[in-house]
Amino acid sequence: MHLNDLPTPCALVDLDRLERNATRMADRAHALGVRLRPHVKTHKCVEAARIQTRSHFGGITVSTLAEARGFAEAGFRDITYAVPIAPQKLTEVVEINSRIDRLSVLVDHMVTISAIEEKARSHAIVLPVWLKIDCGLHRAGVDPESAAALALATRLQNSVDIDFRGVLTHAGQSYDAVDREGALAAALEEHAVTLAFLERLAKANVHVPETSIGSTPTASAVENLDGIDEIRPGNYAFFDVFQNAIGSCTLGDVAFSVLAAVVSVHPEEQRAVIDAGALALSKDPGPTHVDPDCGFGRIVTIEDQHPLPGLRLTSVSQEHGEIEGPGTAALRPGTQLRVLPNHSCLAAACFGNYQVIRGTEVVDEWRPLRGW
């Protein structure tokens, strides 16, 4: 089938681009001397994760227990759930962990460690746990310079109920960068904070088995990862308008897009409406810190994904995407357009299936995992 024949709105995954993005990051990880544990939250899709892990050890990172469950069922055996674990989720963690080599969880609080120990003891097992530190994002993670960080690491090392996997962080502040240099600065911070914490722990006789860092912007920019064991970028599988704006990729690298159809045209006011709104593209505002007029996605040609600068997607409501610009003069009800989303992770999560294309031919359909 030609992609023009697909119903709209629909999600397109460009397999050539996905494979190219995956190979490039896998090669980067090899060159940097680190393992690649891709974050699969961007696509939540077994087929894409298999492509991403091709030349690496097969470990993945997930953002929900639904992903952990689904990827475990599909044969992935080493999974890190990279959101600090809520104690009430431990029953399911134990269940999934028992079926694979390892479902590792993150902690940044003593209450959670106690809950994990209690759960592990009640099942007479040992649970794999990472210590999450904050390298500057100030979201989750313990401050690595705090007394609490040292106490948590010591407790994890000494716990008989816990398999202490190591120290993990995520420089999400790289998304505040305005270019590749800014992302590199975040990468250096992520790296340096981790190494400084290792040194501090070494002085306190805490041995850290492994270190895990990374995001797509930092993993794309960094040139040296001495002392680091693995990286966990995720968005690079698809990339998006945001990653392009901060220098992680070109627009030509973006492997996820949304096919839409024009439903209303008002050429006299240089306006039109497409059938892809907030439920197909998300309401992610995009890289407004780089381009205040970025709108809600970039409109590109159907055939070869070239930007159409005469069309700007200025607003989205539930099922309407509003387009402005002189390019609207060429639109009619039914005209198809292709939109590169601001944030592919959020846009992809809108869809129950992805139409997989090579060029303009639909070659497969993939079903992402959803929910929690």
Next chain:
Amino acid sequence: MHLNDLPTPCALVDLDRLERNATRMADRAHALGVRLRPHVKTHKCVEAARIQTRSHFGGITVSTLAEARGFAEAGFRDITYAVPIAPQKLTEVVEINSRIDRLSVLVDHMVTISAIEEKARSHAIVLPVWLKIDCGLHRAGVDPESAAALALATRLQNSVDIDFRGVLTHAGQSYDAVDREGALAAALEEHAVTLAFLERLAKANVHVPETSIGSTPTASAVENLDGIDEIRPGNYAFFDVFQNAIGSCTLGDVAFSVLAAVVSVHPEEQRAVIDAGALALSKDPGPTHVDPDCGFGRIVTIEDQHPLPGLRLTSVSQEHGEIEGPGTAALRPGTQLRVLPNHSCLAAACFGNYQVIRGTEVVDEWRPLRGW
């Protein structure tokens, strides 16, 4: 089951509040002398639509063909698809229309009318069509003062392939209101523009069978609808933080919320993180024109939905919701919180099922329709 025992994040529908909201709007419509054709895009759920249509004629409004398909299968027989129809969707429209009394579509362009006529002729049927006019939102709909509007209405009236249902509009500009007075102004505009267009059409000997208007803000504010046949509010089933900010409801009326669990706490910085992020609440920025600090939802008590002003949901990323405020001192990993979303239509669409509660007891589970 008590709602505390639900896994997080999950969607809660408060049945008492939903029924109260539904009854109030149904009674308003009766008092105003109009039919109620609720827009079901907010919940996309058969059970909720049945409650909303209890004392009315049973017609509904949908935003996708997936909703049309699903509600037709569930026994709804008079459905309006309230986004201008893309010509390539007509094959499915014909199919659904053949199984119920009427699946009506919207047009605002001659190209679309021609496509409908061609499709109707090829099946030897007549298709029900509304003319969508723009009463000030400037999204879809033809300018009712334009020559095009008159030409479209004349064509619809005279077409042997089309059952001209009437004139339809939606004052979405009511969402720019800062209070109930502003919403009332939008309602008066919606009403007046429609009546003026009817008068213009009457002079041109175009008879308009019916008129359909409405949004939750305008339907909640308006006091007279002489000359109007039906209203199509939708959000009122659930309401949300936005509707509260512009005066459509109290916070106590909000019937949809998200149950979340704390996963990370940083009391020294008055910060915490919950497991409900952009994929559970959407990234809808909320009523920033009324309250620039509204954040991404309102945190309320689990038991009785009272606001907790010491906790502000300041940021959302994919699976993290970041909370700030002095109330974080009382939080621990595992603490549950309940969040009223900024925009219930977008938040509800994140979930594959709703946990239906009366008070704090889970009494049912509903499965909304998804996709297109």
